[in-house]
Amino acid sequence: MGSSSFLWNCTKKFVTAAVITVTVSDRYVTVVPVRGGSMSPTLNPKTGSLMGDVFDDYVLVEKFCLWKYKFSNGDVVVFRSPTNHKETHIKRIAALPGEWYHTHDKSDVIPIQSGHCWVEGDNSASSIDSKSFGPIPLGLIRGRATHVVWPPQRIGAVKSTPPQRLCSALE
């Protein structure tokens, strides 16, 4: 009798902790791993090397921006892929609703319609982003990456730089 009540108590505590974790990670903050080198050099700068996968960056994602869907140009955001809802991508916002976006390769100017944004990876050579699937609805965004929390030598804030400025800084 004693052991069954102990088990019951443990289950209850475990379930409560799980529900609280889910709530906090849905509404406030969560930590997600970054896979692949599409955001290099901001995130995962060493992808492609032998130990690349072991040292994947983990980023802190805040969800407060989802209350009003207010974003600014250059924010690094986590969003559901528009072509496959089970995948989550991390990219940088390049243009917001009402702005005109100037594509690099086609020298074309595209208007961003309301409720959409243009996302691009920092490593434009190996990044599947708005260049292939067009502007994405803001409703797909799941949070904004603010800090790198792991590995220890890479802890620090994720800078919110508009991509144009980043390009000019690299050149």
Next chain:
Amino acid sequence: MRFMGYIAQWRSAAKEALDRTAITVNFLCWLHFTSNYVCSPCHAYGVSMLPTLNVTGDILLADHLSPLLGNVGHGDLVLVRSPLNPKIRLTKRVVAVEGDTVTYFDPMHSEASQVAVVPKGHVWIQGDNIYASRDSRHFGPVPYGLIEGKVFFRVWPPGSFGLLDQ
């Protein structure tokens, strides 16, 4: 002696406050969990879903598990975050899923019917009242990730309480 009495009193009060807070937090977390992963009430109003839903506003129950499991198909009423304004949610019917060819007719813009192919990972949503509905005919196919729930039950008005036939 009196001082010790105060401390004991204060401690019991603090313990009670802590217990109450824990209960409230626990309750709110459960509320979040059920309304985001199980089912939640939602309010649909407007003319776009006539004759299925009333103009005055129906209270519906949406199940949030089906979209996560990929269990949303033709003819389902869904709750979708609007692609044009992420702060509002629309209630529409899924007309076509990825890979389908849709032939649609938009009385507000042209007389002729048009044809569109739904791309991968998208769905085509339309209101039941095609004369007064802003839907995929206006903003194109929407990504599956914007679907928040599948509407399956009507709570209000009491006359039509019950499962919605798909």
